[in-house]
Amino acid sequence: MRSRRIILVAGVATARAVVTLVLTLAFWAAAPAALGWMPTTVMTASMSPAIEAGDIVVSRPVPREALLPGRVVLATDPDRGDRLRLHRVAQISAEGELVTKGDANPAADSTPLHPDAVLGVGVLRVPVIGLPIVWVRTGQVAPLAVVAAGFALCLALALRRGVDDGPDEPSPPSEGAPPTRRAVRARPTRARLFPRGLGFAVALATAAVAVSTPAAASFSKESAASGTVTAGRVTGPSALGCYNDGGAVVTWAYEGWEPRSFDLLVDGRVAIADIPPWFRAARVPDDGSYSLFRTDRVTVRTNVGEQWSTGSDEGVAVGGVLFGFGRPFCR
Template sequence: MYAAPDDPLPGGDAPPLDRPGRTAVAVSAAARGFVAVLLGLLVWSQVPALLGWETTVVMSGSMAPAIDPGDLVVVRPLEDAAPRVGQVLLVDDPDRPGSARLHRLVGVEDGGLRLQGDANRSPDTSLVPTSAVHGAGVLRIPVVGLPVVWVAEHRWTALAVTGGGLAVLLAAAGGQRAPGGTGAPARARRPGLGVRGRHAAPLARRTTRLRPAAGLAVLVLASPLLLQHATPAAAAFSAGTDVPANSVTMDSVLAWGCVHETATVAATRFYSLRETGTTAYNTGTLSTPTAPFKGNGRFRGGVTQGATGPDCGRGPTGAVTLDGATGWISTNLAAPASDDVTTQVWFRTTVPGGVLFGLNGQEVDTGQHDRHVYMTDTGELVFGVYRGGTHTVASPAGTSYADGRWHLATATLGTTGMRLYVDGVQVAADPAQTGGEPMDFSTWRFGWTALGNWARKPANLYFTGDLASAAVFGRALTATEVAAQHLLAG
């Protein structure tokens, strides 16, 4: 019996596949397997909600490489159980109202919980009340939350490319099956359908297959956007890892708030001043595991914590209030005084006078002192250094910064001279003065230090008012970099 080329072989058997056909079947099978895994992960990300649990998208790299941005973490409520040290907790972020944080519990202090990211060198600066705990992480689901991260970072190209790739993958998954199998594609029986080979699928069918695949790809990409929370910090379920000293994770950038939202240079020392204990934690790049005390500071005298700091578009940061009589902040990790440095702090006051920051040869007692920024009794700011005598520059007379509003004071010293900035704008400079007094050991102070016989020093050296986000940088920042750090909203 004669069998036409496009008709089944006698007995109903399909013709054997040629090499291109076998390749198509293998590609289709691999695509279906990948899609099955992806859909399974998406299902697992949604099922916990049926149990009253939460699913949160990890937005930062504070716990990489154990957990990366775009991973999902399933969080189980603790109900009446107390959090245990070592658990990874999802909590209301104490520093960014309306946001969540996912970090490991490392201790209980003063009735609050101290958390820390495994990749971070220091604990989180703010304590978390037990009432802010949502639950403990119990399961990590990788990568499926990446669309949430891309949308938050406006990475539309990555979203579009992934959507296109998914459409192709889904089309391939619905493509060629083995001959004789369920749903095998029909072969062309008439000429003129654009068929190149005896077992090729019609071109029109390939085109129509892409349309539902594209729709399903959009659905797969959009489904993570329906999840409940997007946390600004990640957490891992493994041992901690050290981060190189010159790297800055997104979690650090967020923690730096107004001082470092967009700048590319990292602070060697950063003090958020949002703690509730006696320690002012240093989260800058000098906070290495081998450094003595990690460069942390200490609140001394009349310091009241928990004040509302400046708002840089992501909600207000925290601050401390100094009483103008005994309150100030000292730092340790003494180091030689640098002639290439930037120091800055946010301040708010209605009382003129007081020292904003300065360098001292001793942590507590009054030793050598230099590289100061202080407020005069009429509200102007003065930046001074000592090199064979005092050299100072001052903001314009008649402009008082004791106006009850938040201001950013920045002082730079380097090869371009000494420069004073307020709210990201240069207000005074001396290009000829490129160095200060040599000091083998020096520590920073905020809110008070000695001034000796410096010009226009205030009657009261103790600052009265609020301080927030104090930072020291290992070089003189440029005017553009300083301007980028003033991001006050409203």
């Protein structure tokens, strides 16, 4: 009986710690909006490793003279007016425009930013709290369901009145004085304050984080970098596919000039270089970095000669699985 009591107390305490951590992250992600600052959910990994997809970055307005190289700025994307761009200022052009670049991108953004398009400078990063928003917008049901079920379980335990939450025995009344109703009811009323307050805080934090604005700055295409040629002359791989064989294996087709080699890229970064030109499949490297809670995009690049290359327009999604120990699997 005593061991069950210890397990119950430990379970309730752990669940409350998890819920408190989530609420704290949600608070820091949403509270700055009261100051006029803008919380933004990062939708891609173009700023990795400094900022990952699912992080929430809070930006605040700054004067134009504060827009200096090295600052992470949030701006209306000039290439797509319905999106926001969250990238680092690489340099300032002679015309006073901001040349931006994602830390994970191989080249600067094709269109510079006018200072008037900047909404703010990133001042606070709250990690992972925006992942459910990313999953909802990208249709990733599995990780969303797993995390939602886990949090619901923690919330149910946290709201439970554990064995330590029960009312203490009321103090014995002084001799000759009957116990008052106020004294008998005071302790149970206080015991109910935590579950009610916690439930209200969860609802408030969920609503606050849900209204954060998504920033969907995409990776730069490889064909935009110096040393590449147009796809009209060098054809990128096509018909990319993926199957699981102890891990993710990516396949592709190719029709064009005889290539020197192929490269396999994960989120714009070369994972395998100089794949032989007769290969039409490659295993995604198992480096232990893949996560159940993140989707990585795999593309293939054609190399013709020493300088000419172009990447595939399409990609395949890979990610980790539960108990997969960081191995990549097709999504």
